[in-house]
Amino acid sequence: MEAIRTEKLTKRFKDVTAVDGLDLGVREGELFALLGVNGAGKTTLIRMLCGLTKPTSGDAFLLGRSVVREPKAAREILGVSPQETAVAPNLTVRENLELLCGVHGLSRAAGRARAAEISRRLGLGEVERRRAGKLSGGWQRRLSIAMALVGGPKVLFLDEPTLGLDVLARAELWDVIRRSRGASR
Amino acid sequence: MKLFAFAGRNAKEILRDPLTSVFALGFPLALLWLLSAIQANVPVELFAVGRLAPGIAVFGLSFMTLFSATLLSKDRESAFLARLRTTPLTAADFLAGYLLPALPIALGQSALCFAAAVPLGLPVGLNLLLALVLQLPAALVFLSLGLLCGSLLSVKQVGGICGALLTNLAAWLSGIWFDLDLVGGWFRRAAELLPFFHAVELQRAAVAGQFAELPAHLFWVLGYAAALFALAVAAFRRKLR
Numbered sequence: 001m002e003a004i005r006t007e008k009l010t011k012r013f014k015d016v017t018a019v020d021g022l023d024l025g026v027r028e029g030e031l032f033a034l035l036g037v038n039g040a041g042k043t044t045l046i047r048m049l050c051g052l053t054k055p056t057s058g059d060a061f062l063l064g065r066s067v068v069r070e071p072k073a074a075r076e077i078l079g080v081s082p083q084e085t086a087v088a089p090n091l092t093v094r095e096n097l098e099l100l101c102g103v104h105g106l107s108r109a110a111g112r113a114r115a116a117e118i119s120r121r122l123g124l125g126e127v128e129r130r131r132a133g134k135l136s137g138g139w140q141r142r143l144s145i146a147m148a149l150v151g152g153p154k155v156l157f158l159d160e161p162t163l164g165l166d167v168l169a170r171a172e173l174w175d176v177i178r179r180s181r182g183a184s185r
Numbered sequence: 186m187k188l189f190a191f192a193g194r195n196a197k198e199i200l201r202d203p204l205t206s207v208f209a210l211g212f213p214l215a216l217l218w219l220l221s222a223i224q225a226n227v228p229v230e231l232f233a234v235g236r237l238a239p240g241i242a243v244f245g246l247s248f249m250t251l252f253s254a255t256l257l258s259k260d261r262e263s264a265f266l267a268r269l270r271t272t273p274l275t276a277a278d279f280l281a282g283y284l285l286p287a288l289p290i291a292l293g294q295s296a297l298c299f300a301a302a303v304p305l306g307l308p309v310g311l312n313l314l315l316a317l318v319l320q321l322p323a324a325l326v327f328l329s330l331g332l333l334c335g336s337l338l339s340v341k342q343v344g345g346i347c348g349a350l351l352t353n354l355a356a357w358l359s360g361i362w363f364d365l366d367l368v369g370g371w372f373r374r375a376a377e378l379l380p381f382f383h384a385v386e387l388q389r390a391a392v393a394g395q396f397a398e399l400p401a402h403l404f405w406v407l408g409y410a411a412a413l414f415a416l417a418v419a420a421f422r423r424k425l426r
Contacts, residue, residue, distance in 0.1 A: 087263075088197075102187060
């Protein structure tokens, strides 16, 4: 089964068409990138696939679950790291991860274990006790991706994951992303 | 569990912000001590601790509007809210998660204000407990305003509207700092149509044990609390769509 499939997916904002009848298929385990100029509709597409924006017409399916008709079921299998880093600034790195465990319904003990595992996998150990708002852009991006992985998503959306990072930080983060492929659970 | 995790995070965000200690606690307590010192030298009925402390307890709530609105607005602008919307949290979880942790913080703030006023002459008794209970609808008024502003405004706009305009409105139109009869006319009538004056009078009547005066003021505060909460819920749900 395809991880992502879109059928004539369209989004219009008044007189602007951001996404126009898109048909797309992404296989499971595939690392798929959307490239385009500013305003091409990449973020709008991701927002529709995540259920944050309703399509004007058409539909999209995540492992067969319609984001229009079964948004709750679709949300259960996706993780997202938005374009902005979207972390809780006054919480420590570890608390941010445990927060996401909590909102995904994990018990406190299970949440601690899951947060520790994700932190280890993403190499966040050395900054675990630091407040997220005080971290550098690179560490915040890494935390943002770690938070997206907490729920064990089968489909992971990363919107501009290396935005604002230097060359070294970019390379390191792409390594993390490649390692995470097929290993989120 | 989901709700508690989110509510706990919001409580930590508010309590760990240094501005909370400065504005929610430090500023009202400084005002209480300063005006009580003035009262000790130049007695004015308005600044007697039994009238001043309830007024400052209500005024302190206006900072809770600022904190709750800023938190929600920041979450919207930083896409943190968008991230959480892709999790199993429901709209009701979001609303309760923003509101529930702020309520005990607001009541704690009022309790500390009363506690600080006790050494200045505020009588300790069951009336203080009643005042704290009656502070709940007033807290809901201010926190609903915060939810409303946080849903509709940017962080910068929240700073201007909740930080400057609302705190001034709450100060001028509540009768905390001067007797509204000194201005009278339309100014007093306008103040009586808003919740701030009634919230302050409700607290003053509770502290003084003037129970016959409670229902009239409570009616206004409860009415505003219900209306503002409904407005805030509608604005928030609209933003979530």
